[in-house]
Amino acid sequence: MSPPIPPVATAPAQAEQRPLVPSLSLAIRLAIWLRKGLILVLGLSVVAVGVVMLVTPGPAFVVIPAGLAILATEFYWARRLLQTVRQRIAERVRQTLGGSDPPSGSPS
Numbered sequence: 001m002s003p004p005i006p007p008v009a010t011a012p013a014q015a016e017q018r019p020l021v022p023s024l025s026l027a028i029r030l031a032i033w034l035r036k037g038l039i040l041v042l043g044l045s046v047v048a049v050g051v052v053m054l055v056t057p058g059p060a061f062v063v064i065p066a067g068l069a070i071l072a073t074e075f076y077w078a079r080r081l082l083q084t085v086r087q088r089i090a091e092r093v094r095q096t097l098g099g100s101d102p103p104s105g106s107p108s
Helices: 013-017 024-053 058-073 076-097
Strands: none
Touching: 024 058, 024 076
16 A cells, blocks of 8 residues: 655635735725825816906906816826817917918928
8 A cells, every 4th residue: 555645735815815914905995096086176176266367357267267178197187178179269269360371380
């Protein structure tokens, strides 16, 4: 008869999957949400001040896009809205100046 084969010692599979610091992922998620929240509050505040400036003296047409630019750092919907605002401003400037579209390509 042959001698019995000793069992191979293996580490539990769950021990390898557990993170070293279990609360780290929660802390990172919390930091991300906190950052998004702060940017949302700051951006909406700047946009609100710009809207107030539409009826009071102030550079509303500078402040509103600045607020959208702040929001666009975190939110895709703000990026799209900012792009639309930029296109409309460019169209109005072209209409006001009476010029045509700027030439495409690099200047010679």
